[in-house]
Amino acid sequence: MIADNIKNAATYFSSHKHFQFALEYLQRTDFSQLANGKYELDGENAFAIVNRYDTHNADELKWEAHRKYIDIQFLASGFEQVGIEQIERFIPATEYDDAKDVQFFSGGGNSFKLNEKEFVIIFPHEVHKPGILLNEKTSVTKVVIKVKV
Numbered sequence: 001m002i003a004d005n006i007k008n009a010a011t012y013f014s015s016h017k018h019f020q021f022a023l024e025y026l027q028r029t030d031f032s033q034l035a036n037g038k039y040e041l042d043g044e045n046a047f048a049i050v051n052r053y054d055t056h057n058a059d060e061l062k063w064e065a066h067r068k069y070i071d072i073q074f075l076a077s078g079f080e081q082v083g084i085e086q087i088e089r090f091i092p093a094t095e096y097d098d099a100k101d102v103q104f105f106s107g108g109g110n111s112f113k114l115n116e117k118e119f120v121i122i123f124p125h126e127v128h129k130p131g132i133l134l135n136e137k138t139s140v141t142k143v144v145i146k147v148k149v
Contacts, residue, residue, distance in 0.1 A: 001084050002121040003112065006074065012121070018046045019121075022072055022145045026119065031076035031141055041145070049144045055080045055133035063090060063105040063127045069146040073130060074119040078140030082120055083129035085109030090127050124149060 002012060006027055013020035025041060031050055039048040058081070065087050073082070090107035097103065105127050113134065114120055122128045130142070 001123070001126055003114070004119065006117050006119055009119070016070065016147060018042065018147045022046055022147055026072070026074045026143060026145065031143055045148045047146050049146070050141070051144070052139065052141050053131065054137045054139050055131050056137070058083070058129065058132045061129050061131055062093070063107060063109070063129045064102050065105065065124065065127045066101045067096065067124050068101045069148055070124065071122040071128070072119055072145040072147060073114070073122065074143045074145070075114050075116050076141040076143055077116055078138050079113060079115045079134070080130065080138065080140055081111045081132035081134055082114045083109050083111040083132060084120070084122065085127055087125050087127050
């Protein structure tokens with residue numbers, strides 16, 4: 001996991017061949033002007049998903065992991081708790097869905113607050129549970145960039 005403010009994005013440009021492209025997209029795009037949906041950035045190598053939602057109680061959400069894509073989750077507005085842990089500490093709750101690139105897990109783990117203009121990079125060896133409320137429901141605008149491993 002890498003977590004930081006978008007103003008520090010250049011620090012991570014060389015970490016993966018698509019990170020610079022993806023992080024610069026997050027820096028320069030006004031997401032208040034984009035509708036929810038999928039936006040192609042570089043074919044299947046990198047694409048963005050814009051989503052607006054209200055945060056939820058942790059027990060309403062599932063731990064998940066991906067194999068084909070690294071998640072760069074960016075909060076364009078709002079704040080939320082994000083659960084994240086090493087995958088080996090969890091028990092698979094479902095089989096891996098290759099078409100959707102997702103597998104769900106059971107277990108418990110640590111979480112941290114992700115604030116507006118901050119991002120977290122989540123790798124395939126990590127499970128995550130985003131969208132958790134802190135004290136009360138909050139509306140967020142989140143952009144998830146999927147970067148091919």
